[in-house]
Amino acid sequence: MIGCQALERDEEIELARQLIDGEPAAFDRFVEHFRAKIFHYSWMMCRNREDAEEVAQEALLKVFEHFDQLREPGRVRSWVFRIAKNACLTKRRRSVFAPPREHSFDEFLPSMGHDGGRLKLQIADWSRLPDGPMLQAEMRDAVEQAIGELPDGHRSVLLLRGVEELSTEETAQTLDLPVDVVKTRLHRARLAVRKKLDEFLRTEVLAVKE
Amino acid sequence: MEPHVHTKKCQEVLSRLSDYLNVDLPPDACAEIDAHLAGCPPCVEFAESLQKTVEICRRYRPAELPAPIGQEAREQLLEAYRRMLDARRTRGA
Numbered sequence: 176m177i178g179c180q181a182l183e184r185d186e187e188i189e190l191a192r193q194l195i196d197g198e199p200a201a202f203d204r205f206v207e208h209f210r211a212k213i214f215h216y217s218w219m220m221c222r223n224r225e226d227a228e229e230v231a232q233e234a235l236l237k238v239f240e241h242f243d244q245l246r247e248p249g250r251v252r253s254w255v256f257r258i259a260k261n262a263c264l265t266k267r268r269r270s271v272f273a274p275p276r277e278h279s280f281d282e283f284l285p286s287m288g289h290d291g292g293r294l295k296l297q298i299a300d301w302s303r304l305p306d307g308p309m310l311q312a313e314m315r316d317a318v319e320q321a322i323g324e325l326p327d328g329h330r331s332v333l334l335l336r337g338v339e340e341l342s343t344e345e346t347a348q349t350l351d352l353p354v355d356v357v358k359t360r361l362h363r364a365r366l367a368v369r370k371k372l373d374e375f376l377r378t379e380v381l382a383v384k385e
Numbered sequence: 386m387e388p389h390v391h392t393k394k395c396q397e398v399l400s401r402l403s404d405y406l407n408v409d410l411p412p413d414a415c416a417e418i419d420a421h422l423a424g425c426p427p428c429v430e431f432a433e434s435l436q437k438t439v440e441i442c443r444r445y446r447p448a449e450l451p452a453p454i455g456q457e458a459r460e461q462l463l464e465a466y467r468r469m470l471d472a473r474r475t476r477g478a
C-alpha cells in the first residue's frame with residue numbers, strides 16, 4: 176500500500192488504548208489505518224467507491240462518538256468492524272442478512288463422476304504459484320473476482336475471518352451470526368475462491384508459460 | 386494430472402477441511418482425517434491447494450484505495466472525538 180503502512184494488530188490496540196486515555200497524538204494514525212480497512216470492507220461489499228468512502232467516514236464518526244464504549248482495546252478491530260458493517264448496511268439498504276443463496280459444498284469440490292457414488296478429482300498444479308509481479312496482480316484480480324461473486328453473507332464472513340483475521344467468535348459477534356454458520360460459510364467461501372484460483376492456474380499460468 | 390476416482394469418504398473429508406486446517410476439530414475427528422490423508426494423495430493435494438488459498442486470502446488487499454481524507458472530514462472526526470472526551474469528563478471522572 177502506498178503511504179500507508181499497515182499496522183500490526185498490537186499496534187492498533189495500542190493506538191486504541193491511547194485514544195481511550197485521551198491522547199490525541201494517536202488520532203491520525205488510527206484514522207488512516209481504520210479508514211483504509213473500512214473502505215476495503217465496504218468497497219468489497221458494495222463495489223462503489225463513493226459509497227465506500229462515505230461508509231468509512233460515517234463509521235469513523237460513530238467510532239469516535241462512542242469511543243468510551245470500547246472497554247477493552249484488544250477488541251478494537253471487531254468493534255470497529257461491527258460499526259462499519261452497520262454503516263454499510265444502512266448505506267446499501269439491502270440487507271447482508273437477507274437470506275443468502277446457500278452454496279452447496281459440492282459446487283466447489285472437484286468434478287464428480289457418476290460412478291456408483293464415486294467422484295473424480297482433477298485439480299491444477301498448485302506447486303508452482305505465480306511469482307512474477309504481473310501474474311501476482313492477475314491472481315489478485317482472480318481472488319477479488321471470486322470474493323466479489325460470493326453471496327453477501329459468505330463474502331462478509333470471508334472478508335472478516337479470512338482477510339482481516341478476526342477470530343471465528345469475533346466474526347460471529349460482528350455479524351450477529353452463530354459460530355457454526357460462520358464456520359460453514361467460511362469453508363464454502365474458501366472453496367469457491369479455491370475453485371476460481373484453480374481455474375486461473377489452469378488457464379493463465381499455462382498460457383503465459385507457452 | 387490424471388483424474389482420480391475417489392470416494393464418499395474423500396467428500397466427507399473435503400467438507401471438513403477448513404475446520405481441520407483451522408485446528409478447529411475435536412482430536413478424534415482430526416485423527417480420522419489424518420488417517421484418511423495418509424492414504425489418499427489426491428485429498429492431500431486438494432488440502433494443500435485449500436491451505437494455499439487460505440494464505441492467499443490472508444495476504445489479499447484490494448487494489449482500490451480510498452482517496453486521502455479531506456481536511457473537513459478529518460476535522461469532523463476530531464471534533465467527535467473531542468466531544469466524546471468532554472462528555473466523559475463532564476459525567477465526572
Ligand SMILES: [Zn+2]
Binds near residue numbers: 396398
Ligand atoms: Zn481422499
